[in-house]
Amino acid sequence: MKIFIDTAEIEEIKPLVELGLVDGVTTNPSLILKSGRNIFEVTKEICDLVDGPVSAEVASTDYKTMVEEAVALYNIADNVCLKVPMTPDGLKTCKYFSDQGKMVNVTLCFSAAQALLAAKAGASFISPFVGRHDDVGQSGMALIEEIRIIYDNYNFDTEILVASTRHNLHIIDSALIGADVATIPPKLVHQLFKHPLTDSGLAAFVADWEKTGQSITD
Ligand code: G3P
Numbered sequence: 001m002k003i004f005i006d007t008a009e010i011e012e013i014k015p016l017v018e019l020g021l022v023d024g025v026t027t028n029p030s031l032i033l034k035s036g037r038n039i040f041e042v043t044k045e046i047c048d049l050v051d052g053p054v055s056a057e058v059a060s061t062d063y064k065t066m067v068e069e070a071v072a073l074y075n076i077a078d079n080v081c082l083k084v085p086m087t088p089d090g091l092k093t094c095k096y097f098s099d100q101g102k103m104v105n106v107t108l109c110f111s112a113a114q115a116l117l118a119a120k121a122g123a124s125f126i127s128p129f130v131g132r133h134d135d136v137g138q139s140g141m142a143l144i145e146e147i148r149i150i151y152d153n154y155n156f157d158t159e160i161l162v163a164s165t166r167h168n169l170h171i172i173d174s175a176l177i178g179a180d181v182a183t184i185p186p187k188l189v190h191q192l193f194k195h196p197l198t199d200s201g202l203a204a205f206v207a208d209w210e211k212t213g214q215s216i217t218d
């Protein structure tokens with residue numbers, strides 16, 4: 001499963017790139033606002049830092065303006081993946097650019113029916129928001145299972161990009177179900193490293209090594 005980082009903060013992406021964990025990045029208007037950066041400048045910096053797809057989202061909701069915004073966003077770098085909302089205008093924009101071989105991520109997906117429509121419009125990625133689904137008392141992961149079955153039934157190329165991930169189980173379950181990508185906030189990536197037995201085991205090894213009085217580097 002590929003890991004995308006869900007942030008527009010350059011300083012959070014850099015250390016994860018050094019760890020070899022970053023297959024792509026996703027941003028959205030709220031993350032751009034949080035970063036306090038200009039969308040063109042920060043998207044260019046992220047695209048220079050990361051080899052994989054970098055999702056940049058349109059701000060308008062009508063087809064004509066979405067297409068104009070898309071041209072400007074695609075011009076930032078070759079690895080820009082346009083992000084459009086799961087609406088008729090969004091899917092029309094998706095089809096227009098996917099027909100030209102451009103990457104498109106359809107966002108704000110909350111049903112398997114929406115995921116089916118996005119795949120038919122040629123989306124490269126569908127972004128079901130599992131955390132927000134859970135928030136309203138529905139199962140985000142059940143939605144991922146449904147989409148996996150539907151896409152496999154018809155051999156759709158659209159990749160399932162699990163978004164709005166909030167905790168470790170969202171990531172583990174995504175991998176068990178066979179989602180193609182999980183986009184993960186940096187804080188959650190760091191949380192995935194953690195296990196109390198790793199910490200206590202390492203502390204014991206360090207303490208015992210000190211008692212040997214040896215050095216590996218001298
Ligand atoms: O990738 C979508 C994500 O940014 C939304 O996450 O936590 O605001 O639901 P959240």
